[in-house]
Amino acid sequence: MRELFDNTIRAILADQLSPEQVIAAEGGEFSRALWNSLEENGVPLALVAEDHGGVAASLTDVCGLIITCGEFSAPLPIVETMLANYLLARKGLPPLNGVVSFAAGDELVVNAGGVSGSVANVPWGRHADLILAPAGQSLVVLATGSASRCEEMTNTAGEARDTLFFDGATPEQTIVLDGLASELLLLTGALIRSAQTTGAIMRVLTLAKDYANERVQFGKPIGRFQAVQHQMALLAEQAAMAKASCEVAFARSAMEFHEDSITAAKICAADAAGVAASVSHGVHGAIGFTHEYTLHISTRRLWSWRSEFGSATYWCRRLGDKVCKSGAEQFWPGVVEGGFPSPV
Amino acid sequence: MFIEQFRYHPIPAEAEALRAEVRAFVAEHTAHMSLRQRADSWMGFDADFSRKLGERGWLGMALPRRYGGAEASAFSRYVVIEELLAAGAPVSAHWFSDRQSGLQILHHGSEAQREQFLPAICRGECYFCIGMSEPGSGSDLASIKSKAEKNDQGWLLNGQKVWTTNAHRSHYMIALVRSGESESRHGDMSQFIVDLTLPGITVRPIKDLTGSEHFNEVFFDNVQLPPEALLGKEGEGWSQVTGELAMERSGPERFLSCLILMQAMIAEIGANADALQQREVGRLTARLMTLRQMSLAVTHLLDQGENPSVAASCVKDLGAVFEQELPEIAQLLCDVEPTQSGGSDLAQVMAYLTQQAPSFSLRGGTREILRGIIARGLGLR
Numbered sequence: 236m237r238e239l240f241d242n243t244i245r246a247i248l249a250d251q252l253s254p255e256q257v258i259a260a261e262g263g264e265f266s267r268a269l270w271n272s273l274e275e276n277g278v279p280l281a282l283v284a285e286d287h288g289g290v291a292a293s294l295t296d297v298c299g300l301i302i303t304c305g306e307f308s309a310p311l312p313i314v315e316t317m318l319a320n321y322l323l324a325r326k327g328l329p330p331l332n333g334v335v336s337f338a339a340g341d342e343l344v345v346n347a348g349g350v351s352g353s354v355a356n357v358p359w360g361r362h363a364d365l366i367l368a369p370a371g372q373s374l375v376v377l378a379t380g381s382a383s384r385c386e387e388m389t390n391t392a393g394e395a396r397d398t399l400f401f402d403g404a405t406p407e408q409t410i411v412l413d414g415l416a417s418e419l420l421l422l423t424g425a426l427i428r429s430a431q432t433t434g435a436i437m438r439v440l441t442l443a444k445d446y447a448n449e450r451v452q453f454g455k456p457i458g459r460f461q462a463v464q465h466q467m468a469l470l471a472e473q474a475a476m477a478k479a480s481c482e483v484a485f486a487r488s489a490m491e492f493h494e495d496s497i498t499a500a501k502i503c504a505a506d507a508a509g510v511a512a513s514v515s516h517g518v519h520g521a522i523g524f525t526h527e528y529t530l531h532i533s534t535r536r537l538w539s540w541r542s543e544f545g546s547a548t549y550w551c552r553r554l555g556d557k558v559c560k561s562g563a564e565q566f567w568p569g570v571v572e573g574g575f576p577s578p579v
Numbered sequence: 580m581f582i583e584q585f586r587y588h589p590i591p592a593e594a595e596a597l598r599a600e601v602r603a604f605v606a607e608h609t610a611h612m613s614l615r616q617r618a619d620s621w622m623g624f625d626a627d628f629s630r631k632l633g634e635r636g637w638l639g640m641a642l643p644r645r646y647g648g649a650e651a652s653a654f655s656r657y658v659v660i661e662e663l664l665a666a667g668a669p670v671s672a673h674w675f676s677d678r679q680s681g682l683q684i685l686h687h688g689s690e691a692q693r694e695q696f697l698p699a700i701c702r703g704e705c706y707f708c709i710g711m712s713e714p715g716s717g718s719d720l721a722s723i724k725s726k727a728e729k730n731d732q733g734w735l736l737n738g739q740k741v742w743t744t745n746a747h748r749s750h751y752m753i754a755l756v757r758s759g760e761s762e763s764r765h766g767d768m769s770q771f772i773v774d775l776t777l778p779g780i781t782v783r784p785i786k787d788l789t790g791s792e793h794f795n796e797v798f799f800d801n802v803q804l805p806p807e808a809l810l811g812k813e814g815e816g817w818s819q820v821t822g823e824l825a826m827e828r829s830g831p832e833r834f835l836s837c838l839i840l841m842q843a844m845i846a847e848i849g850a851n852a853d854a855l856q857q858r859e860v861g862r863l864t865a866r867l868m869t870l871r872q873m874s875l876a877v878t879h880l881l882d883q884g885e886n887p888s889v890a891a892s893c894v895k896d897l898g899a900v901f902e903q904e905l906p907e908i909a910q911l912l913c914d915v916e917p918t919q920s921g922g923s924d925l926a927q928v929m930a931y932l933t934q935q936a937p938s939f940s941l942r943g944g945t946r947e948i949l950r951g952i953i954a955r956g957l958g959l960r
Contacts, residue, residue, distance in 0.1 A: 440957075444957050458954075458959040458960065459960060461947075464950065464951060464959050467953075468896070468953035468954050468957075469950070471956075472893050472897050475873065475890070475893050476869055476897060478582050478585050479873045480872070482587040482872075483872045496868075498861075502866075506862070551858040552858050553857075554864055555859065555861030556852060556857045558864050559845055559850060559852040559860055562846070563842040563843070563846035566864075569864075570868055570871065571661075571871075
């Protein structure tokens with residue numbers, strides 16, 4: 236199934252998403268035609284059971300699909316929608332209709348008067364029909380139409396990251412979880428951003444490799460200079476590390492989100508993002524610094540995606556604290572098992 | 580592209596089932612060792628320990644049963660060696676024969692060679708070293724000059740190898756030497772199994788910067804090799820060595836050399852790490868977990884009979900950077916003065932591994948060579 240997903244999404248994005256459209260989306264346009272096409276191909280429901288209209292794919296099956304969305308800088312919350320429907324499906328609930336997004340900041344209050352407070356950093360919030368947001372142990376589904384206000388913000392790549400305000404809104408659904416809803420949404424967001432970051436890294440690797448083979452200086456392609464080759468090797472190594480860590484995180488999360496594998500993926504992808512942006516710009520020289528050339532479409536996303544849903548520093552500290560609390564004797568067993576006990 | 584090769588390949592259950600037994604055995608046999616001794620990692624030599632591993636059936640595990648092996652998957656061996664390395668067990672005696680010489684003989688050797696060497700390798704009694712570098716040929720391996728000339732008794736070997744780890748305590752060397760005239764730079768090399776007790780061979784240990792003796796120079800002065808010393812096909816030495824290098828570059832020994840220091844550092848930090856300690860320990864842990872999975876992905880490819888040389892180079896270079904950073908980060912996080920003798924376990928381990936670290940990006944291929952291989956794998960050049 237994985238190969239089918241990979242090929243389908245690549246065909247759609249290669250055919251229907253131009254760099255011009257990505258730039259237009261930065262100006263606030265929503266790619267409705269592309270969204271419709273993704274919907275017709277069942278992407279929002281990929282992880283949903285068949286009796287709810289989906290194809291019951293596993294997270295492992297969609298790892299490549301999400302990486303590809305990152306590679307093409309898909310300017311809409313298709314991955315957020317797919318994962319939101321997955322979270323509902325895991326609770327036995329039907330998928331949502333329309334454009335769905337989610338955020339992890341726990342700042343809503345639910346009481347008899349409805350849902351009040353704000354939800355910050357909602358990806359594509361202004362374009363979404365519905366959002367998932369945490370309120371303590373409750374996961375609430377809210378119609379964006381019920382928000383009292385939308386404060387528009389954008390990340391370094393001009394992607395909408397809005398704050399929605401609610402004042403006694405009636406939630407579409409309220410799902411009570413065993414733990415904090417913010418934790419579930421944070422892990423979900425970290426997982427998908429790791430994969431999208433990996434995709435953007437793959438794109439800048441390809442651009443830099445092609446450019447190094449084409450650009451001639453001192454009578455030969457610059458890719459023949461050892462200094463350039465070794466920079467490219469560093470970029471490729473980081474890409475491999477990001478890719479490998481994502482594959483592990485998705486595969487291990489097939490049943491339950493696997494916290495420490497997702498953590499490792501977010502850290503490896505975030506660290507790789509910085510190297511990838513730096514090396515790819517270095518190899519391109521001045522042309523890569525122009526708005527006309529497409530390298531910045533990916534590098535500006537790398538500079539934001541690496542920090543969304545928890546920066547490398549956040550996840551490193553969280554993991555490091557667990558490792559130190561579980562002690563030296565537990566270190567190697569933890570590495571082998573791929574996880575460390577949470578501090579009590 | 581090789582990056583696509585890094586998929587998730589967990590250790591199969593039947594291999595994982597070995598772990599508890601191996602871990603208990605290793606704990607028992609390393610209990611008497613100091614932390615500093617355990618930091619020797621795969622440089623610690625103990626023939627008795629190697630024979631005990633052989634008795635357990637944990638050497639040459641991938642080899643066929645008829646030669647004393649277990650016909651186990653590469654993952655079974657992986658479980659055994661990562662547990663040995665993680666505990667700092669003394670594995671050096673059998674290391675090269677178990678990792679590559681046995682497989683090299685299985686794949687390229689004659690039936691007689693297999694019968695002669697493989698059972699002894701599996702028993703932990705027959706140790707090999709790898710003769711590649713020469714005084715004028717380090718990274719540029721294809722420029723080697725040692726030469727085996729055909730004569731009526733077999734081959735007459737002359738020349739010199741250098742930086743040969745364990746030559747002073749091994750029984751045999753698998754040597755890459757020139758064996759004929761060829762237009763191609765890679766075309767006239769062959770591999771030979773050289774009995775290190777033959778007349779005309781001189782082995783001289785070279786002290787490393789810590790004063791330890793691990794590597795050697797080896798001189799061949801009219802050494803008469805029998806015809807059956809040839810390993811594989813005449814003239815195929817280069818391609819045989821290239822295959823061998825993938826086995827050599829992707830294993831857990833490429834990122835576990837400083838594991839003892841990581842553990843000592845965590846013990847020193849204790850449960851209440853500060854922000855910097857949390858961040859650095861977390862980052863190292865995430866990278867180690869990922870490197871291990873990358874190494875397992877390459878193990879899977881090797882097990883499938885592929886030659887993932889670019890992916891293996893990736894693991895080795897990333898692993899060396901990781902291993903070399905660890906002593907630096909330990910120094911950053913722990914306010915401890917490294918000591919060669921006296922002082923705490925941590926101080927001694929830190930001193931020892933700080934001094935060993937430069938070798939991590941030399942042995943098994945320098946970072947410049949590895950990055951060149953990766954660049955070529957990308958399609959540059």
